[in-house]
Amino acid sequence: MLSMLRNATSSLVAKILLALLVVSFAIWGVSGSLLYGNTATVVTVGETRVAPIEFRLAYDRQYNLIQRQLNTRLTREQAESFGLTANVIQQLVSGAVLDEAAREMQLGVSDARLANIIGDDEAFRDATGRFSRAQLRSALRSIGMSEAQYVDTRKAVAIRNQIVSAVSAESALPDAFYDMLGAFRGEERKFDYAVIKAEDIGEIAEPDDAALSAYYEEHKGDYVAPEYRKLAIVKLEAADIANEGAVTDEEIAEEYEATKDRFSQPEKRTIQQLVFASEEKAREAADKLAGGMSFADLVAAEGKTLDGISLGTLAQKEIPDPALGEAAFAANLNEPTVPVKGLFGQAILNVSEILAGSTLPLADVSDQIRKQLALAKASDELYETHDRLEDERAAGEDLTAAANAVGLNARVIDWIDRTARDKDGKIISDIPQSREVLAEAFEIDPGFETNAINIGTNGFVWVDLLEIEPERQKSREEVADQLRADWIAAETASKLDALTETFRQRVADGEDFNAVIADLLPAPQPTPAAEASAAPAGDTATSGEDGGSPETVNADPAAEAAPESPAMPAAPAPRVVQQTPAINRTAQQADLPPALIASGFAQPKGSVVSGAGVAPQSRVVLRIAEVLPTAAAIPDPEREQADQQAAEELVGQFITRLRQDEKVEVNQQLIRQILAQ
Structure with a gap:
């Protein structure tokens, strides 16, 4: 504040x-x-x-x-x-x-x-x-x-x-506080870590019926269909009642004349202004121009350039000095003016380019004006329409009938939950004032009349509750696919957590990080070598007769008859411990989420921590390899702000x-x- x-x-x-x-x-x-x-x-x-x-x-x-x-x-x-x-x-x-x-x-x-x-x-x-x-x-x-x-x-x-x-x-906070804060911020650490992924635990066996049944019973709350409600919604904004057909051609023409500036592009001129220290100097320059000197030569003689004295391309109303504006727009193209007294002294102006102004004809903008006038009229009638609709409701009509009576349409939303989702889980995003409408709709019973909800400062929306479908428990059969996926995800997470904890504990007990990786994590799978590297030696033709792929031709007929050698696998690099450079608490690392970095800064050197990785279904085991105390300077503005906050807290x-x-x-x-x- x-x-x-x-x-x-x-x-x-x-x-x-x-x-x-x-x-x-x-x-x-x-x-x-x-x-x-x-x-x-x-x-x-x-x-x-x-x-x-x-x-x-x-x-x-x-x-x-x-x-x-x-x-x-x-x-x-x-x-x-x-x-x-x-x-x-x-x-x-x-x-x-x-x-x-x-x-x-x-x-x-x-x-x-x-x-x-x-x-x-x-x-x-x-x-x-x-x-x-x-x-x-x-x-x-x-x-x-x-x-x-x-x-x-x-x-x-x-x-x-x-x-x-x-x-x-x-x-004011003491220097000791800022020393500690600087040490906290400036401290850097190096970490050793390994990323454990879902594939490291091997295949998850398909769950049997008993496992799925037990999981379903334990997590029934995850498989509940929310309460849905069927609604009628009526929106009233100027656009909903605007009648363009009621706008006459005479009204359009009158509006066009009254607002013609909106459809006009004023004339603009590129103006150069050569300013002189005195009226005498300006007259001398004017005499030179009258004697045949060009404006460009005069500018050069004054030690200036045309670009340097250019005011730009401007409309007359964009020129802050009225006297200069009048003179510039009265001048002919490339004919310097006589000296003009401006706000900054005597000046000679030259117009180097004229961009003619233009006005869009009525025919080109009549549809736009018609729509604007219709909306303006509708805005004037907005509250009258609101009152007429409320009168219809007061007379006993439901919202849909009342809306129809005043020329509005009711929109029926078949089923929607509190979060604006339909039964397929898709968000219904085009409900005006969605938050307020749904809050109202889920607080009332069928038949209860609600007040109109404001749409900004110039509109209304009404909601009517038509029907309620209560919250219910979904059966196992309804959620079979989701149940299986959830069980596999939970089993994967459980096995990942167990493997991660075993890994962490062994490293914490002093085992070599790489040895634990080799023992617990599967080695990378080999990738097939490129086909060319596995092909027998020989001469290669440029192409086949049909212009197709290259062919291999062996000079030795016996070699042609020999069977092809199998592709040799490329040797993968072994999995080894990864290391970070020296980083501070706010550093970002591709494999390390901020929460794990924070955990790494909360423990002493040599400690081993673990947590969720950046990738889905991954874990990270992290060891604090090195602590590098470094103090960061706290800038004066930040000190002042902290002192002010301390003062306000004390008060x-x-x-x-x-x-x-x-x-x-x-x-x-x-x-x-x-x-x-």
Whole structure:
């Protein structure tokens, strides 16, 4: 949250809000008892009270923050799934606890000190760097706060911050911590390892009926068909009710004329600008041009190049200097202008290329405009259609009939589970607001009418539950293929685990790594040698008479009659222990998953660990071969961030301790009333 607030400080208003929020660690809000009078209290801590309006402001601030983070609009129900209300209450309680502690300690701030705090705020400085009361008042008007309210609020924040500053003053982490962190990050290790694969355990025998039956009974929960529901869904967006036939040609022509710029490409010109230090220099240059000198020669005489003085190819409105724009677009091609007074002095312009503007004719864009106008009209009628459909439902029609009555169609989804999958396990991905629709559909009974669910800010979707197929246990016969595959996978995993543990234990007991590999893991199978390497010696013709494959011709007739020698197997390299280079904790290795590397860094040199490999159905036995202590430097920005986190953690613990000594009352009933408004 703090990082988001820091990124939002580009405007003056944002800086004021930042001053009010971040100075007090942003999370505790502004004292509501200072800003607003109240007769009811949301939070009470001792004699400190938080008013309803402060809860409302804090809630809305957090609600909008979540929407910005997710880049989407949220319903209140969705926001509550993030624990919004509970979070806001905790923030306000924390702030009230600090305010009560400040009251009990009789802390204060002098008017002079408060004036300095406000005067030092860069948000209220003018162009000369001095404090500007007009700037302050203008900014406060933008956020609906009076000057007196701001002063009182800033005073409360300053008092609260005295406690925060005192608690966090000596919270910087010691050098010893950063030394240990650097050693932890910089340490490197070398590992010996072997990968054990499924083929290393040999063939898995086919399971008999008894084995499958026992496995099925033991894992029945894996073979349950989920609950399925049959739904009717009605979607209402502008496109669903748009009537292009209702858009007249006159409306299209009128829209075309009103928005012709959308269909136009303005004229563009490639402009060269030769700037002079004075009006006199510019006149002298103009005289040279009038005397016959070319613009290119003039540019060269001024010690410049045509490319160096080019402004690019621009439309007139893209030229920031109006005077230059008018002159450039009044000039003829390759005819330099008279001197023009621009923002940067006197200049002579030359237009080296003109790209004519163009406008698409009405006939080319009429269909596009028709569709846009139809959608615009439909958007205006959206809520009317929504209300008409709801009226039909209120009159007793089911969702499908109500939709048909207002010109919409209901889509029936035969069977779907909570995860949006059909009975074949395929995801039904084209349901609008799928998460909300399914959550609603699986909470209701048939015949129960639900409210419309918003689609963004300009649409609705309704769901009607038609039928329920309850969850059920699948029979052995239904899952025969899956059952067999699962049994084989489980048996493979069991044998792999047993082989891996035997391997690990023998290496841990001191046996030679390669000797254990040779004893427990099968040698690589030989591969057939290339056919050419196994063929008898002889002369080879270029090709057969038919242009086919090469033929081997022996000069010795006896050799021709001899039987062909069998292909000799290529000798495979033996399996041996593999070794990593020196790596740190975050290194990536093709055969070693991160979890196993982490395990290797958690044990002393010589230890042997094992775990799942990267490839499916594989295991790895890993020995820590060498430990190389190396310290990594912790950069200053990271130190500052860690110190800040430590300070905030310390303040949080302090507030927790204060809360244990205070009676905290939260008016939940009032909060519910506020949120219901």
